[in-house]
Amino acid sequence: MAKEITSREEDYSQWYLDIVKKANLAQNSAVRGCMVIKPYGFSIWEKMQGQLDKMFKDTGHQNAYFPIFIPKSFLSKEAQHVDGFAKECAVVTHHRLMNDPNGDGVVVDPSAKLEEELIVRPTSETIIWNTYRDWINSYRDLPLLINQWANVVRWEMRTRLFLRTAEFLWQEGHTAHATKAEAIAETKQMQEVYARFAEDFMAVPVIKGTKSDSERFAGAEDTYTIEALMQDGKALQAGTSHFLGQNFAKAFDVKFLDENQKSEYVWATSWGVSTRLMGALIMTHSDDDGLVVPPRLASTQVVIIPIPKPNDEINAAVETITAELKAKGITVKYDQDKKKRPGYKFAEYEMHGIPVRLGIGKRDLEKGVVEVARRDTKEKSSQPLEGIADHIEQLLEDIQNNLFQRALDFRKEHTTHVDTFEEFKEVLETKGGFIYAHWDGTEETEKKIKDLTKATIRCIPNDAPEEDGKCVLTGAPSKRRVVFAKAY
RNA sequence: CGGGAUGUAGCUCAGUUCGGUUAGAGUACUGGUCUGGGGGACCAGGGGUCGAAGGUUCAAAUCCUUUCAUCCCGACCA
Known part of the structure; x- marks a missing residue:
């Protein structure tokens, strides 16, 4: 077999890389430490984004976008913040290339040196707080509840696909409040949102807590975190929500007039989760046969495989099933590829972690049944075509719950x-x-x-x-x- | 940035010790025939700047120098 995955027992870290690669999630790129997120991997990230974005909006946040470049001087305005990030920043120093006067290729045009270098954002607190100064004058401007979906760059020494990459995708919320209590409440609320997302959608149980001084975000007074446990017994920080106090307000001089006409510094929070969640998802549920995706995050929840290949009779049955499933909002794919054999497809969809697989052949149709296989336990059973959509709807729910319970049991044991x-x-x-x-x-x-x-x-x-x-x-x-x- | 290892086909690797026709295998890919309920068999085909640059030589994947990249172990890291 060509697509074998290294077993977890043999080499956990190789297993992880095999899954990422063979389930078509991502690959390394021409640039060290940066990854290409492939269509299938991105489809799962999009599901995560969609749900998170909804949860942010449900809690009153709006999306906005701030630039990728930050003037170098901004970064040094908050002392702890610069300490935390200075060592891993990409810096833009020039804005033009020219033909190499000595031969082929291009070189940096030395005459195009920037007056002030630009930092590729490792996080956006500084540029956002510099902007908030203009936006906030009165208590009536508060609270300001903004989120942005963006990429950031941190020049890490050692990278691993999804878990730590030099560039990654994330969302960062940046909020401004009139009172300390309100800002702390926001910080806790977002930790709660992250925990709910992790548990209810990713089926990843998490511990909610705060960070010790040394693990705290650079520039924060308190960092609230959700911590997940991976199958190799190592922890993964899955999301953080920071109470920033008045640190950034003071650094960027963001004040407002309160109801008593007193000028006060604004209280701040920031919070983020990243494509690292993909790593958490993989390492929580997947097995030696490949990825396992919880139904609520699966871009395709049900795949139907004709056995051995499509024909009119099977197609007709599939059409009925597909319509019933779609009516329930379940995403279905019918694999009509005639070149690939059923066994190949079975292995392939298991590799990709599709939660439910249906197999339909002549034998099944004669008996009025369909073979239903669930990815999480790999159990197979014959189910009557009559009422199949209800059965699958329930099954998807069961799989979602089972994955969470299984992860929770694992955590308890560990x-x-x-x-x-x-x-x-x-x-x-x-x-x-x-x-x-x-x-x-x-x-x-x-x-x-x-x-x-x-x-x-x-x-x-x-x-x-x-x-x-x-x-x-x-x-x-x-x-x-x-x-x-x-x-x- | 230190210690170790590796760069040869999309992927996994052999060949390098001891230089010698046109650089190989498996797998993947393309076409065909037979197949068909868990990664099929056979036949035919396409695919390479041997990481890069320089050097030694009649001759370099192979020897020398430099360099780049990747992986592992440290250091580093919301």
């Missing part, structure tokens, strides 16, 4: 509470996953644990109960457990 550092290391080495442990709250301890084990604090869970304990490393008193894991 979540451990530990009280000693010996246990901590032991669990990390044997089964990985999320480790709930006490921590003394200092950055030194956090760093030491990271150096010793490679595990980092993924978050301080929102729902962590108060509990007296001792730091797993130093033995200093602690009030609650935090979540540790090795992370992507």
